[in-house]
Amino acid sequence: MKTAVKTLCSAAALLSLAQAPAQEPARTLTLDEAIAMTLTDNPAVKAAEYEERAAQQQRRASIGLRMPRINVTGAYAYMAKDIGVDFNDMKAPVQDIAGQVLGSGMVPPQYIPQIQQLIAPIMGADWFLKVQDRSLGFVGGQVTMPIWLGGKINAAGxxxxxxxxxxxxxGVQTRNALVSELVERYFGLALAMQVVEVRQQVVDGVRKHLDDAIALEQNGMIAHSERLYVEFKMAEAERELANSRLQVQTISSALQNTLNRNGEMLPVTSMFIVDRIEEMAYYQDMAATRNPLLNQVALKRDLAQQGVRVQRSEFMPQVVAMGGGSFYNYQVAGLVPRWAVGVGVNIKIFDGLNREYKYSAAKQTVRRVEELQNKADKDISVLVEQLYNQLQNYRNQMTSIDASLAFAEEYLRMKNAAFLEGLSSSSDLIDAELNLAGVRTERLQTAYNYDKLLARLLEAAGLSDEFAAYARRADARPIHFDKK
Structure with a gap:
């Protein structure tokens, strides 16, 4: 517990040194908290949620294909002239006939003036029979409802x-990928900070060796060249420490981007190695059912099959019920009916083989997607196998590295004692110091690679939401630079 607290405090100090001047102290962040932040605040997650909502509304919109369509329309028109029948050309013949009848003697002479008075207004009138006024308007409604469209509505739904x-x-694929990205950057920052610790220990150790070398040179126990060699290694160690601190700053910015948060974040969950995980077949079985990419390919196949049904519906008759009426009329002739209902049937007989070719193309699309699905299944299975074997390789490497670390620590102790007694050169001591730093760095890098690959394995298996649970397993060994 004391070691963990010490490491946490040192890491906080390192982060504050490596970063640009911060406005507020770094915030400690567990892996569970980081995952929760990422899956809540990352813009990619929000974009995926909007995409899901849009698809949900599109699905609800498809329900309306079964519903009746009700439209209310209104119109006003002013025509060039009234609509009607013009009988003015018949005036002259009628007038001639009337004159012949009156002059034939069939009508008593005393009645002729009275008859002429009666005929005169009729003959002087306009003999145009108006059926519809030139100015008219109406407000009405129309209802259409599909009865049978050959299965097109069902396929669209x-x-x-x-x-x-x-x-x-x-959305699941996006979230799983973000978990893998977070693990890479969260533990990447933890790795970079601990590498700074290692580099700092190298600087401190070489500085001590330099002080000893100066004292031994003054006493004539070592040559001047050996002190210069230690000074050279001291400058090299300080340069690597500065580079490591810059790496901390870069990865910290990347982590903030994944979290979509400002301010420095200090990871407190240690990198880990799980001594035993499930068999490879378990992850392959999970991938076959839960991998979102495979599920999307299967959905594309189903969608292609619906496309076949849509094209097949073009060969079927289409039946629609319809009706309409007017609610208000302005100067509309009474001869026009105020409402009407009916049923419409449309049957395509020939359209230049357009339907046949589209139907064939839809079936070819189904076959293509099926082949892609077969390939995707095999690719994901091979990917799981590859990641699993690499994961086991890093776990096995850790056992060998732990043995190398114990040897490197003891070897450095021996070389330091021999150097102080003048029995070993400064170059041998520095090499021992750097060898220990290299083994410690390799150990941290191996743990980081293990955790990164574990995240990718769980992503391929569709189990990214279980990554944090692996870190809490009883056989999960935390990995620190000092092995404690």
């Missing part, structure tokens, strides 16, 4: 549901 599920799977 299923396609909308598939699109919604595809958006959900894409």
């Amino acid at each position: 299923r396609a909308a549901k598939i699109q919604e599920q595809t958006a959900i799977e894409q």
